[in-house]
Amino acid sequence: MTARTELRRVDLRGSSPSTTELRSVLPRGGVDVNSVLHLVTPIVDTVRERGAEAALDYGQQFDGVRPATVRVPAEALDRALAELDPDVRAALEVSIERSRIVHGDQRRGDTVTEVVPGGTVTEKWVPVDRVGLYVPGGNAVYPSSVVMNVVPAQVAGVTSLVVASPPQAEFGGLPHPTILAAAALLGVEEVWAVGGAQSVALLTYGGQDTDGAELAPVDMITGPGNIYVTAAKRLCRGVVGIDSEAGPTEIAILADETADPVHVAADLISQAEHDVLAASVLVTTSPELADAVDAAVAEQIGRTKHVDRVRTALGGDQSGIVLVDTIDDGIRTVDAYAAEHLEIQTRDASDVAARVRSAGAIFVGPWAPVSLGDYCAGSNHVLPTAGCARHSSGLSVQTFLRGIHIVDYSRDALADVAQHVVALANAEDLPAHGDAVRVRFEAL
Structure with missing residues (x-):
């Protein structure tokens, strides 16, 4: 008989934790x-x-x-x-x-904005x-x-x-x-x-x-x-x-009773395969799914090549199953967690995914596992970890571009705003800033 492997559980049902509380109770590993x-x-x-x-x-x-x-x-x-x-x-x-x-x-592409007649600001990339x-x-x-x-x-x-x-x-x-x-x-x-x-x-x-x-x-x-x-x-x-200070890799899966526990277990294991510090987190409204995922993990884990690494990662503080009352609660939970990789395996998965605000990349439905994004989806797999998806993006073309503003004003356009430049310079006690505008007109 296969030994049972259970992820630790965090039960949030019947509560309404704040964002601060969510961040403190959710599984999280990381390195110092x-x-x-x-x-x-x-x-x-x-x-x-x-x-x-x-x-x-x-x-x-x-x-x-x-x-x-x-x-x-x-x-x-x-x-x-x-x-x-x-x-x-x-x-x-x-x-x-x-x-x-x-x-x-x-x-x-470059953007040219005419602020006033004769005054443009171009953003060149x-x-x-x-x-x-x-x-x-x-x-x-x-x-x-x-x-x-x-x-x-x-x-x-x-x-x-x-x-x-x-x-x-x-x-x-x-x-x-x-x-x-x-x-x-x-x-x-x-x-x-x-x-x-x-x-x-x-x-x-x-x-x-x-x-x-x-x-x-x-x-x-x-x-x-x-x-x-x-x-x-x-x-x-x-x-x-x-680009970022990357930490150990992580997956979060938001799932309801419609999810296939075999798929969910396989995806949790695939992420745990990376490293003993890798995080695998399931957020679900279904205790029955949680039990079935535990059983599926136990059944699959013995067949994986890096079994010791996977067991250590799944058994660490960074991994676990989080039980919530509703999908709305689940969305709040995964937003607070801000996973590097987030899978949505729920009813109406596309609609649920559209409501998520914090994730490095989102994988929608049963046919878009994280491993697809690792290799052949076309998306980028260099993504923010450790909750940094709340404020940062994954690697993209924009990572390698610098925006430079090019300011081009005519005499009349500067004259039109000169008094305001002087007023703000004086308000900041930087009168030479105002003089740099004033002398252009006094010298003529």
């Missing part, structure tokens, strides 16, 4: 980035001072291998693509094609010049993350891209060949064999490779990583832009 800053700070400082040599030294220490150079040779990229499994290549090509379709519709795209190693191989980072940057018009990924002892100090193949498939010519905090530092400050080639610093770093990568991004933020 501050707890490792003292370990990461000297790594960042050393790489800033010693460049590639320091980054490669840390690669030897943490990854067990020291590549001859940071930059991956072009022939290694070509070889990885030539040797890529045909089925994996076909899947990556579909992922790239669909991602380009979706992200292609995101590109903003300009891509970041050079971007570092981090692709983690760790528990899995992530060619999909290459796609999710590179495609929106390319669509935005970023002309200088470098993908950084940890060196692998198994592959002679190169990143995993599937990572290299994905980069080659996308036309990325610059890949660095460096991971962890040292990767973020080297991307930020640049340097000279061991063969004398320049490793140019970037203007922005995107892509998820472990707690040390996140800490390094926090330390380097300001010198470079970053």
Whole structure:
């Protein structure tokens, strides 16, 4: 008989918790980035001072291998693509094609606004010049993350891209060949064999490779990583832009009695497969569904490859089942949770999804599991975690664009508003601001 595996439960039925109370009682894991800053700070400082040599030294220490150079040779990229499994290549090509379709519709155009006759403000969108795209190693191989980072940057018009990924002892100090193949498939010519905090530092400050080639610093770093990568991004933020401080991955599922417990269980397990800190949360109006999901998890978990990792994640404080009275209560609950990935498996799922305000991405109905979005939906899977979906978006073309206002006023248009500029300057006790307008007319 299969052993029963039950997620811990939070029963909110019969109560009306405030947003503050919801945030305190909902399952939530996360990591304390501050707890490792003292370990990461000297790594960042050393790489800033010693460049590639320091980054490669840390690669030897943490990854067990020291590549001859940071930059991956072009022939290694070509070889990885030539040797890529045909089925994996076909899947990556579909992922790239669909991602380009979706992200292609995101590109903003310039906007010219005539404020008054002779006075215009134009918002011009300009891509970041050079971007570092981090692709983690760790528990899995992530060619999909290459796609999710590179495609929106390319669509935005970023002309200088470098993908950084940890060196692998198994592959002679190169990143995993599937990572290299994905980069080659996308036309990325610059890949660095460096991971962890040292990767973020080297991307930020640049340097000279061991063969004398320049490793140019970037203007922005995107892509998820472990707690040390996140800490390094926090330390380097300001010198470079970053997309976010990504935490452990998470799924929330809002479901009623119409949901299939086998589907729900499979989706909770699939997210738990990422990491022992991954969060899997079910919010439901149906105690019967909750019981059935527990039974389905117990039945399926023994068949999954990474069973120990999954059990640990599902049994952690970050995972659980939340019981609510109504779908309205469920919507309030998932909005308070603000999941990275939110599935809606309810009656009238599209209508319910339309009412949700806080989620990184929403997957509607029984035929849109999160794993579809991970690979082939066309959406982006680099998404805000740890409740940051309340205020932040996932990676998109806009991430790589800067809006610049261009102000163009004629003499008459300035004259029309001059007295108001002077009045506001005086009100703020900045009279020279007003004088900068006044002298233009007094001198004529």
